Amino acid sequence: MTGAGVTGAGVTGAAVTGAGVTGAGVTGFGLERLSLNQATVKHLSLADAAALCARHGISAIGVWRDRVAEVGLDHAVATVRTAGLHVSSLCRGGFFTRADAEGYRAALADNRAAVAEAAELGADTLVLVCGGLVPGRRDLGLARRMVADAIGDLVPAVQRVGVRLGIEALHPMFCADRSVISSMGEAVDLALQFPADAVGVVVDTYNVWWDARLTDGIARAAGRIVGYQVGDWVLPLPRDTLLGRGHVGDGVIDFRPITAAITAAGYAGYVEVEIFNADVWAASADQTATKVQERFAAIL
């Protein structure tokens, strides 16, 4: 495996036509590694977000499925290719922890559709937010087994099209309702149960920065890191703790040791700036893109 091989594009050989910079072509850790996750400019359509990236010289984008559905997959693929953008991730699959068999089958079907979309878009990974407790149940072990089973069920489809699933540990404050996978170590333990060409982990600073065992977890994830998302932890937390992220540098996270660990683990893919924040969403998208680049250059 080459240094760049940890990205989906490198491992799977999925063609990323039209991309100015492919994962395999990334050599430094400058602005060419920057990808803008669409959630940072939540109010823009995919076309507008792609145009924003092109205007600012940002070479990759993290795409959200609702924005793909809005225009249809073929159109979405054409949009990112015409803009010369690499798709660093498709957000998102997961939410496997359903209370009934029908719900579980529906979740699997939806995830298979997401896998197909990720393949068409040439995305390095399909990000998984695995799901919280099973509704009406308090059994964390049950929920975690259900997540593992679901990922196992998806592996054949994933391998057929050459996409990698990226298990994202969410912050423990989301354990009940969004993801029972609550730490980097747990995400790695889960990923290691499956073939490396099918399942990896996504590291998101907002979710894992607090963990004393983070460096160990990242080291164990060598060869499995399929995405790196950055956003800062800003106090006080807002009413909706999903929206507590800030621009890199506005909060308390020390990005350098995390980035160093990820680099040491061989990750050479894109670094997505993903900020869920009402104030950022209220700003002009061009201002946001400029600030994202300035902070990225200064801190990452």
Added chain:
Amino acid sequence: MTGAGVTGAGVTGAAVTGAGVTGAGVTGFGLERLSLNQATVKHLSLADAAALCARHGISAIGVWRDRVAEVGLDHAVATVRTAGLHVSSLCRGGFFTRADAEGYRAALADNRAAVAEAAELGADTLVLVCGGLVPGRRDLGLARRMVADAIGDLVPAVQRVGVRLGIEALHPMFCADRSVISSMGEAVDLALQFPADAVGVVVDTYNVWWDARLTDGIARAAGRIVGYQVGDWVLPLPRDTLLGRGHVGDGVIDFRPITAAITAAGYAGYVEVEIFNADVWAASADQTATKVQERFAAIL
């Protein structure tokens, strides 16, 4: 060490005069193990909280320092003894991560005072909320080293009076501003650096329930568990996430496996119900005490 020896009272031999049930006297896991943490009836003075416990046949109380300061230590000691109450914990010491030497010295002095108060009250443990990031610094390792140094500095004073410090892992959502000790495993690793008669851990369900490694952490804490606090995780989280706790059974936490792990680790002390919740505080204290007992009997 006897089964009951893991409580401060058992290990240190600190006399708990006037207590109807001492830690060493607890044999079952019924209501006689219940302790009411004063924070659950936040608006009551120590005298009123003690009277509430006596009225409801609750034999132990978790005491807060501000309520002790309000009446003076001698008066506080007399109050709990007259009421026949055992003091399961004194809340709280900690907040060691100060930016300047003077602040650090002041924190240590305050913690030494808290140790002396805990000894006078015959408390099983002085609960430590260790402190968040050092103000103006993003270095988690620095903050964690400062916490370890401070605990080391306190050990002689603690051993002199026969109190045990109880390191409480707080939920990772409080890592930045309240405690850089964010998981059970981390709390245990820290406690194990010090003599067992001086430093243990407090397990608080609200803070640690999400952790896939919780059972391992608790098992490693055998002989070091000096307190067990229960409160439920209720969705949605309120604006102030400190207040997201609910009565046992109102939320998503599965208490039985946690309790089983703690029992297996040899803990035979009190179980404190500690609920920070604006609605609970608005209820009548007698209603709250009744509900606490009902839920304790049904679930714990």
